[in-house]
Amino acid sequence: MKIDHIAIAVNSVDEAVKEYKQALGIQEVEFETIESEGVRVAILHLKNSRIELMEPTRDDSPIKKFLTSRGEGLHHIALETDNIEGEVERMKGCGIRFLGDVRPGSRGTKVTFIHPKSLHGVLAELCYHPE
Ligand code: ZN
Numbered sequence: 001m002k003i004d005h006i007a008i009a010v011n012s013v014d015e016a017v018k019e020y021k022q023a024l025g026i027q028e029v030e031f032e033t034i035e036s037e038g039v040r041v042a043i044l045h046l047k048n049s050r051i052e053l054m055e056p057t058r059d060d061s062p063i064k065k066f067l068t069s070r071g072e073g074l075h076h077i078a079l080e081t082d083n084i085e086g087e088v089e090r091m092k093g094c095g096i097r098f099l100g101d102v103r104p105g106s107r108g109t110k111v112t113f114i115h116p117k118s119l120h121g122v123l124a125e126l127c128y129h130p131e
Contacts (some may be wrong), residue, residue: 001087004080004127005043005050009066009073013055016072017042020053035105037065076113076123084110087109 010016017029021044041052041084054075056064066075079113081087084102092098097115105111105127114124 001079002083003049004078004125005052006077006131007041007052007054007075009063009070009075010033010053010055010068011072013040013042013053016053016055020044020051022032024051032106033057037062039067078111078125078127080127080129082128084112084126087126088112 007047009015013031020042021027021029024044024046026044026046028045031040032043033040035057038056038058039054040057044051044053047124050084058064058069063075088102089099091114096118099115102110102112108130110128112126114126116123
């Protein structure tokens with residue numbers, strides 16, 4: 001398992017991306033909208049990982065709810081695994097709770113989320129990238 005990305009909830013991706021590009025000295029940014037999750041994402045590639053800035057695209061987006069209750073900030077960390085179904089099964093066996101089943105993410109990935117109560121207050125995404 002390794003860290004795939006760190007996701008940060010922001011009010012405006014366009015605003016936040018300017019500051020992050022400056023702070024991290026990054027030129028290239030990819031943008032992506034994931035309608036099924038109600039988010040627009042700016043992806044900043046680091047040497048060994050990515051930072052994703054996320055803004056809500058609609059009022060019932062989970063990111064909208066997060067911003068309303070907690071404001072901008074760290075939303076989740078994502079852990080990549082080669083065998084997401086196997087990991088979910090193993091973790092469930094240890095009493096880890098999940099938010100939803102394994103489902104399609106962007107670009108052919110599979111994702112699910114581990115309940116923050118199972119990880120001492122941190123929301124974690126488990127993700128799988130096809131080769
Ligand atoms: Zn994520």
